[in-house]
Amino acid sequence: MNFQNIDIVLVGTLASGNIGSTARAMRNMGFSRLKLVTPRCAVDEKAYWMATCGEDILRNVRFFSSLRDALADCSYSFGTTARSRRWRSALAPADMALKAMRLSRNNRTGIVFGPEDAGLSNDELELCSEVVTIPTAADASSINISHAVMIICYELFNASLNAAGEDHPDALAPAAMTEQMYDHMRETLLEIGFLNRQNPDYTLGIMRRILTKAALTIPEARFVRGIFRQLAWYVKHMKSEGRRQE
Numbered sequence: 001m002n003f004q005n006i007d008i009v010l011v012g013t014l015a016s017g018n019i020g021s022t023a024r025a026m027r028n029m030g031f032s033r034l035k036l037v038t039p040r041c042a043v044d045e046k047a048y049w050m051a052t053c054g055e056d057i058l059r060n061v062r063f064f065s066s067l068r069d070a071l072a073d074c075s076y077s078f079g080t081t082a083r084s085r086r087w088r089s090a091l092a093p094a095d096m097a098l099k100a101m102r103l104s105r106n107n108r109t110g111i112v113f114g115p116e117d118a119g120l121s122n123d124e125l126e127l128c129s130e131v132v133t134i135p136t137a138a139d140a141s142s143i144n145i146s147h148a149v150m151i152i153c154y155e156l157f158n159a160s161l162n163a164a165g166e167d168h169p170d171a172l173a174p175a176a177m178t179e180q181m182y183d184h185m186r187e188t189l190l191e192i193g194f195l196n197r198q199n200p201d202y203t204l205g206i207m208r209r210i211l212t213k214a215a216l217t218i219p220e221a222r223f224v225r226g227i228f229r230q231l232a233w234y235v236k237h238m239k240s241e242g243r244r245q246e
Contacts, residue, residue, distance in 0.1 A: 020050030021146030079128030
């Protein structure tokens, strides 16, 4: 199995033992790329002790100061959450895995896990293309992070056995490009009054999900950004004209 296009991303991890156990779970299922975003612990002796056969994953771990930076080279990402989120429908792990395996043929794909105490924030989930929830008993929804990683990695491993003959999707625009596009959209739509300045992310989130479904390629992302660049120029030009006429 080749999972080199799939990144496991841990955000704000509290316990070094969980980082080590995550590395062990990844190694058991054949994954090797681990990213840590602002961990609140060190990758210490306990992490290596818990990693067992996954020490090489810890030696090659990559650190990031923000989730946006960690996902910059990913064209698609899935954020894990235990809680239902308004305006976001969640995939089941098996469905997520089939989609991720197809996407990862031509696209770097990230699977994101939040800190043990609170999970991913709404802002962090907005950076993810889709969300996935692991079903549990209603009165015990909290899963140890390494167990969650194992469940997701197992589903990916299982999906890889069934995805060999499927068509490969086109290479999509990386998150670094699409996030710049969304920044430009936010700035322009605020300027023309389309977004509510008190809660701009609500409407922008709807637009994110529409464009995520469209699965933008690099030329398409450039095209969308070009529209907003021209719109921004027009708004600025018209305001300048208005001031000159006063």
